Amino acid sequence: MSGLKEIIREKLGNDADAFLCLKSEDGAVLPVLISDVGSPDLEAVEVGEARYPLPKILAGLLAAYPDKRFAVLVRGCDERAVIELSKLEQMDLDRVVMVGLACTTEEAEACGCPRPYPNDIALGEKVEPAPGREIIAEVESLADRERMEWWREQFSRCIKCYGCRNICPMCFCKDCSLENPHLVEPGVIPPEFPSFHIIRALDMAGRCIDCGLCEEACPAGIPLRSLYRKMQEIMADKLGYRAGESLDEKSPLSFLGTEADLEKLE
Amino acid sequence: MMAETSNETSSPDGIRILAFLCNWCSYAGADLAGVSRLQYPANVLDVRVMCTGTISPYFVIKAFQEGMDGVLIAGCHIGDCHYLKGNYMTAKRFQVLREALRFLGLEEGRLRLEWVSAAEGEKYAEVIRSFTEEVRALGPSPLRERREAGAGAVKA
Amino acid sequence: MAEKELSYRLVPSTCTYCGTGCGVLLEVMGGRLAGTLPQKDHPVSKGALCIKGWSCHEFVHSPRRLTRPMVRRDGELVETDWETALKMVAEGLARTRDEHGPDAVGFFASARCTNEENYLLQKLARVVIGTNNVDHCARL
Numbered sequence: 001m002s003g004l005k006e007i008i009r010e011k012l013g014n015d016a017d018a019f020l021c022l023k024s025e026d027g028a029v030l031p032v033l034i035s036d037v038g039s040p041d042l043e044a045v046e047v048g049e050a051r052y053p054l055p056k057i058l059a060g061l062l063a064a065y066p067d068k069r070f071a072v073l074v075r076g077c078d079e080r081a082v083i084e085l086s087k088l089e090q091m092d093l094d095r096v097v098m099v100g101l102a103c104t105t106e107e108a109e110a111c112g113c114p115r116p117y118p119n120d121i122a123l124g125e126k127v128e129p130a131p132g133r134e135i136i137a138e139v140e141s142l143a144d145r146e147r148m149e150w151w152r153e154q155f156s157r158c159i160k161c162y163g164c165r166n167i168c169p170m171c172f173c174k175d176c177s178l179e180n181p182h183l184v185e186p187g188v189i190p191p192e193f194p195s196f197h198i199i200r201a202l203d204m205a206g207r208c209i210d211c212g213l214c215e216e217a218c219p220a221g222i223p224l225r226s227l228y229r230k231m232q233e234i235m236a237d238k239l240g241y242r243a244g245e246s247l248d249e250k251s252p253l254s255f256l257g258t259e260a261d262l263e264k265l266e
Numbered sequence: 267m268m269a270e271t272s273n274e275t276s277s278p279d280g281i282r283i284l285a286f287l288c289n290w291c292s293y294a295g296a297d298l299a300g301v302s303r304l305q306y307p308a309n310v311l312d313v314r315v316m317c318t319g320t321i322s323p324y325f326v327i328k329a330f331q332e333g334m335d336g337v338l339i340a341g342c343h344i345g346d347c348h349y350l351k352g353n354y355m356t357a358k359r360f361q362v363l364r365e366a367l368r369f370l371g372l373e374e375g376r377l378r379l380e381w382v383s384a385a386e387g388e389k390y391a392e393v394i395r396s397f398t399e400e401v402r403a404l405g406p407s408p409l410r411e412r413r414e415a416g417a418g419a420v421k422a
Numbered sequence: 423m424a425e426k427e428l429s430y431r432l433v434p435s436t437c438t439y440c441g442t443g444c445g446v447l448l449e450v451m452g453g454r455l456a457g458t459l460p461q462k463d464h465p466v467s468k469g470a471l472c473i474k475g476w477s478c479h480e481f482v483h484s485p486r487r488l489t490r491p492m493v494r495r496d497g498e499l500v501e502t503d504w505e506t507a508l509k510m511v512a513e514g515l516a517r518t519r520d521e522h523g524p525d526a527v528g529f530f531a532s533a534r535c536t537n538e539e540n541y542l543l544q545k546l547a548r549v550v551i552g553t554n555n556v557d558h559c560a561r562l
Contacts, residue, residue, distance in 0.1 A: 018428050025434065028463050030447055033430040050462035050469070057430075057449075064451055065426055139369065148371030148408055161473045167460070183324055193409070194370055195331055202323050205362045217460060219470035230369050231362070238361040253362070256319070257354025 003123055004073070005045055007099055012037050015097045016071035020058055022047050031057055047073070047101065053213055055081035056169040059090050071097040077111075077211035079118035080244025081169040084209055087250050090172055102126050113210045135226035136233070155197050157220035158190040164200065164214035164224055170207045170243075177203065197227065204228040206235050206251035209244040281402050283310045284329045285338040285394075288318045290348040291383050292340035298387030299394075306394040309401075310338070317341070319352025323363045326377065333410040336376045336401035340393065343381040353381070375400045376407060429453060434461060438533040439474040440560040442466060448479055455479040481534050515551060524552035531558045 008019045018035035022045070029048035032041050058072050074082060079098055085091040100117070102124035108116035112132025117124070139147055165171050165178060177199050178184050184196050191197075208228040215225040235241045239252045287293040293314045299306070315321060318341030329337050339356065347353040360379045368374055378400075380393050432447040445464025449457040458479045462469040481487065491507035492499045518526055529547040531540040544556045 018430075028434060028445075028461060030432050030434065030461070031459075032432070033428070035428045048463070052459065052462065060451070060456070061430060064430075065428060067426075068428060142371070144371045144373050145408065146371070147369075151370050159472060161471060162476060163460070163471055166476050177324065183328065192331065195327060198327055198366060198370060199324060201366055202327075202363065205366070216462070216469050217471070219472065227369075231366060234362055234365040234369075238365065239358060252358050256351040257358060 004047065004099075004101075005042060007122060008034060008042060008045065008071075009037050011071040011097060011099070015069065017065075017068040018061075019071045019073075019099075020054055020061070021045060021073040021099075022050075022052070024048070033061070049107070051075070051211070051213065051216070053081075053167055053169040053211070054078050055085060055091075056167075056172075058082070058096065059085060059169075059172065062091055062095060069095045069097065071099055073101055074098045074118050075101050075103055076115045076117045077113055077209055077244075078169075080115075080209035081211065083247055084170065084207065084244045085172075086247070088170075088172075088207075088254070093247075099123070111212055113212065133229075135223050136230050139226070139230075151197075152193050154222050155193055156190050157222060158196065159220060160189050160191055160196065161219060163217035163219065167213045167217040169211065169213070170204070170209065197222075197224075200224075201227050201231050205231045206239075206241055206253045207243055208232055279309070279402065280406065281309050281335050281398065282333065283336040283338060283398060283401060284334045285310050285312050285340060286315055286318060286321050286325070287312055287382075288341045288348075288353075289314055289316045291342035291346065292318075292380075292390065294384035295340075295382040295386045295390040298384065299390045300387075302387045304387060304391040306391040307398040309398050310394055317347065317349050317352035318356040319347070319349065319354075321356065321359075323359055326363060330372070330376075330407060330409045333407070335404070335407040335410060336378070336397060338378050338380065338393070338397055340380045340382045340390070343383055346383065372407075372409070373404050375404050426452065432459065437471070437475040437478045439478060440533070444471055444475050446471065446475060446478060455482045519551050525555060527551050527553055528555040528557070529553075531556065533559055 004021065008021065011019055012034070018033050020031065020033050022029050023032040023041050024044050024046040029046060029050045031052045031054060032045070034041050034045075054072055054074070055078050058070060061068075061070055072078070072082070079100065082091060082093070082096065082098060086093045098118065098120070100119065100121045100123070102117035102121045103111065104124065105127045108127050109130045112130055114129050114131055116129055117126045139150060142150055162178065165176065178196060183199060184191055208231060210225070210229060210232060212225045214228070215223065218224055232242065235243070235251075241249070241252050243251065287296055293312070296312060318339055321339060326337050339360065341353045341356050342348065344353055344357070356379065364374065364377055367377060378397050382390050382393060429450075429452050431450050433450060435446050435448050437444045437446050444467030445461030447459040447461055448455060449459065456479075458471070458476055460467060460469045460471045460475070467475075490501045491504055493502045493507060493510060515527060527547070529543055531543050547553055547556045
């Protein structure tokens with residue numbers, strides 16, 4: 001990781017007050033904020049397989065330190081998150097410098113996201129995406145009633161840990177619908193089918209950037225990523241929008257509408 | 267709304283439909299249908315909203331959770347929205363909501379979006395007739411069945 | 423306005439709420455606990471947490487925490503000093519043990535205390551009061 005350490009030194013010298021990346025500590029990899037080239041953390045910088053929602057941490061830092069500039073290590077998904085969060089007014093891109101890291105072939109295959117590399121690649125080499133659609137296809141092969149039973153079974157394992165929401169880089173609402181007692185009854189586990197999960201899925205439409213952290217954080221192995229990936233497909237199909245791609249084009253669900261929107265509809 | 271739905275309505279065959287009607291167009295259209303003494307099935311509960319653009323997808327989910335077999339959203343024709351572009355939002359949201367519910371296995375025919383103007387009493391009646399028929403053919407909603415059976419959730 | 427010094431770090435730790443011992447990363451921002459993230463490569467929890475784990479930091483700065491001993495007088499909780507409070511507790515526990523026997527007293531340890539504090543509590547229960555009635559909030 002010497003390339004990354006060099007880049008960190010360079011950024012701290014010029015562009016940024018602090019660099020958000022990953023380091024190794026006692027055999028584990030975790031996020032670290034380095035604000036000083038002399039810091040011992042710089043020597044410990046390491047990128048492993050473990051992935052963390054760095055854009056989420058970054059959003060918190062930007063809010064807590066309104067006068068500081070931050071550099072951040074981004075994979076393809078992180079960059080999509082930063083772009084989308086800036087359109088949702090959670091991030092001031094004038095104070096953010098992204099350092100791009102491309103995922104390896106193994107990582108891309110394990111992940112299955114549509115673009116396992118950021119726009120500007122500073123580290124690593126671009127590899128082909130290995131999009132994973134098997135679970136979506138399996139669900140689509142089932143008839144209505146069977147489909148519902150399939151999802152019921154999956155959601156029946158939900159322990160309402162809120163891990164999917166807590167770790168999602170795109171979730172930032174102060175008043176979360178999932179905690180609204182009229183929508184999701186408190187104290188009921190598993191949550192009544194399908195309220196918790198369809199609410200989350202609807203909120204992810206036009207927002208989910210397919211990082212997969214939700215599914216990794218789920219203790220019950222629920223195929224959340226596939227559900228939200230389907231929402232992405234719906235947004236792309238019906239409304240011609242993909243989250244995290246354009247710096248200017250906002251999600252059609254975030255503003256009332258133009259003639260152009262309606263032309264895309266049936 | 268919750269109190270109303272939990273009591274048995276006058277639904278002749280137990281099929282219950284919730285209709286969100288916008289104040290300026292479809293609600294007036296429904297009113298016209300009534301005044302004109304047009305006949306249509308009595309399975310529908312109307313909820314008047316100021317604009318269909320204010321209908322959060324959550325309301326529709328909640329309606330199905332509370333035991334509705336079908337949900338209808340009827341608003342102004344595109345271009346006629348009293349608030350100019352509220353129904354654009356409705357149209358966009360509806361696409362996503364319908365596909366999401368389909369993906370979870372809720373039959374497509376249970377959710378419908380129609381544009382009905384204040385002058386279209388006959389159209390309103392026709393929409394109610396055809397939608398009720400479609401929902402009736404599908405039978406009670408699978409979400410309603412499960413809730414009534416009291417499916418085993420642990421109350422913490 | 424003076425520039426706030428940049429201070430953010432993650433401290434690996436273990437959730438105290440139950441016997442699983444999931445790996446957590448405690449977010450410390452500006453010297454205060456700001457949040458919890460799971461340790462993705464933890465051998466036991468493997469990046470997942472239950473709702474207690476996700477909120478294991480919340481009680482530390484909670485505005486609902488007691489800062490002074492309180493006693494109930496005429497049905498209302500009023501602040502008091504340590505001497506008064508400890509005296510009341512000691513007298514009450516001793517009286518209950520003497521009048522109704524040691525097993526009339528039960529002790530609840532807490533995940534929000536240190537191991538050492540919980541150790542002392544069970545010593546109090548077993549040696550001073552003479553009962554084995556020791557349980558823990560994880561069982562609630």
